[in-house]
Amino acid sequence: MWALRRASVPLRNRGFKVGTVRASCVKLAPIACEEDEAGISECSPIICNRYLSMNTAQYYSGYASLKFIVSKHEFSSQADARTKVEDDLEDGFSELGAPPGENNDESVSELDLSDDNEDVGGPQNELELSDAEIEPTEKNSSQRRAQSGLARVIIEASGQSGVSIQSALEKWVEEGKELSRTEVSLAIGNLRKRRLFWKALQLSEWLEGQDGFEFVEKDYASRLDLIAKLHGLEKAENYIESIPESFRGEVIYRTLLANCVVQTNVRKAEQVFNKMKDLEFPLTAFACNQLLILYQRIDKKKIADVLLLMEQENIKPSPFTYNILITAKGQSHDIAGMDQIVETMKAEGIEPDLHIKGTLAKHYAFAGHKNKAIDILKEMEGEKLTENLWVCRYLLPLYAELGKPDEVERIWKVCESNPRFDVCLSAIEAWGRLKKIEEAEKVFEMMVNKWKKISSRHYAVLLNVYANNKMLNEGKDLVRKMADSGCRIGPLTWDALVKLYVRSGEVEKADSVLQKAVNQNYTKPLFSTYMTILNQYAQRGDIHNSEKIFYRMRQAGYASRISHYQALIQAYINAKQPAYGFRERMKADGVFPNKIVASQLVQIDAFRKTAVSDLLD
Template sequence: MRDLEFPPTAFACNQLLLLYKRHDKKKIADVLLLMEKENVKPTSFTYRLLIDSKGHSNDLEGMDQIVEAMKAEGIELDISTQAILAKHYVAGGQKKKAENVLKDMEGGDLKAHRSACHLLLPLYAELGKVDEVKRVWEVCERSPRANECVAAIEAWGKLKRVEEAEAVFDRMAKTWKKLSATQFSALLKVYANNKMLMKGKDLVKRMADSGCRIGPLTWDTIVKLYVEAGEVERADSILHKAAQQKIMKPMYYTYMTIMNQYSKRGDVHNAEKLFHRMRLSGYTSRITQFQSLLQAYINAKTPAYGMRERMKADNLFPNKAVAAQLVQVDPFKKTPVSDLLD
């Protein structure tokens, strides 16, 4: 774009911020400097990305500073940004702040601000507030929207109220003749998190019988269902068959769910196999993959030869945690016993 002499726009900068938020947070500052230099005004989406980035880094003070800067620019927080803010307050243990944000989202009259309901349901569940989830769902229950049903299933699932989640799903099945993969996956995730393997299997069969297209999101939930039930090899087999279909590739985190299980066991052979299969699926190496792989070697109490060279070949450099792992698996590291033998 620069070579073609296009002026930088807020949209282009936001896309860069979105990319770096996911893959390289250190470069976010460079984009912000570019925006300042080129006099590109931040939009509400820019601020939302920055708030989310700070929240993921557990920098709640920095997050609050961005909110203040946003208000100083005269930009109001929309409900999506407020939901992100509340989510990070909950994760950071600032429950009172989270509750205040949720009340702001309700706007004093939940029926008049019904568009916030699908965001409020899982957030009240994160706070463990059963009565609030029930109150918000009662506003939606008479004529529920699809996204509200999915949010309610997710909320009841977080609160371990499986029967309530199933009731919402049944209501959804009566309201719409054909359910989407997202709607099925919501209840499937509840079963996975509660280690209800048989119910999960029955739901997958029902999903297939309905002619619903099963894709990466559903594969991810099915894999987690089997992993939570302790059937890691079965989960691995399902993932392998899904990848062989070559219609859509499984999600990165689905592979990592299984790889992390092998890592915990110290199963170097299968962890290496997953590492290789991720490459075959088109995923370039990331630091998290090496971190999981190294942990497999550590738990197996086996030295890892050439690991630094493998990382270097993928243009990856160890962070502090990975550097500590590399020391543990270094086959040539000196110990008091090795010094005596030398």
């Protein structure tokens, strides 16, 4: 673990400063951040009596110190510093969804419950916690592909006028059909897989009133997760109070913790983590991995603190832990550090799985280490690709990232005769990256002909190809086809449409489209959608519209972050206008400036003294 923790800190940042250290069993709030021109990245932590006690001076890119004391299992932070690369990569994990009505569930045809559609993969900015962020569990493949008759009845009922889900469920019982725990679990799993969270919640609420069905902790945790996704963290916390005390165990709180991480709510996540410690729940790799995911996005220097706790509590890193650390190093373009983590993992007897290999190949490609990336892709492919067709979903976009159209074509030809749904989506993405639009369109048409009815999130893959290539008319035509086919136009479609207009130079139209969509659907847009418009207004120096988008993001439920302020301040800089009270605004939001924002604040300070201003005064 020590080697792993050392690998998590870049060599250039391993400066040490010995501070006052004392054993402490009480929680202490963080001391307010101070701006400083000096920079020391790590202090020497000392462990006493199973409590981690630190007086740490941590610096973000050489300026803002964060001093805090952490006791066993506890974390406290007010910092939200990150790089632009991290902002771009975290957008896909910022959306939980607003309270929807029944019409907000995507239309699902009978084919959507078929085996062919079971492994559907979506774009990178999916609306929920991605598979890469969920602690993997071993499941029987036949169970994963099993389909629920109860889920089918619920979906069919929601598509019929005058038929409620409750009446459909009551009819199911009257007909003497099975309402076992296995069938219920399968039904909720099928509904979740198709993002029909509202229907899953209705089923859960109906079940609690049935005499023949006894709720256990996992049922309450499932309900909690659905409430957090649909109604937010506050409603989820209130629901915990209604759960019988005997069922308020570790599973309940780790479910809440995971949803806090999905929302990138640092303060709430750390509060829940501390609450789990107060309740004396065992500290697990799952809980630590959630914090690692969080700090991977907002403050990579705190990853070492989590690893120190794991070392202190003898918690063995899981393969998922290593994948998070590899991703963090890759995002920072620290390839040497990434390789060191892989070596540490192998030394612990854990061989990289397919997902980790894909992560490595992706970051090698982004960092320009093409030969390393290709070696891993060949290893993933194996000797006979026909025996590993499911690997193609990883290979296609990665070869495209490497600029290898011949390899993309070779891989696609192997799959083309009978492709999986997720492989088709990867092929569309790959051809789009290579700017081979006709090939991407051919794959899409084949997919539509094979599966007949597909959902809006699958249209969004091709729509993003058009957006990335500034093909406005083609994008508009595709959206019309989506509407004609009965697809719900939701947040993924809005995101692609906004990018389409912005990259075509029509930011006002993008703004208008988004506002109309929100007013008509009452559904929460993606974080990245707002940021696309905000960044464009900021580049123009349009202060009024930048402030407007900033306000709308808060109305939509997105807590203010350093990236919001960085974009907003840039609007004032580009407009060559001073601004007042920005430090106070940020402090009120619990956001503290990183090095980039600190330099921006100096530029917009109306009372800044310079050599010229002194002469003129």
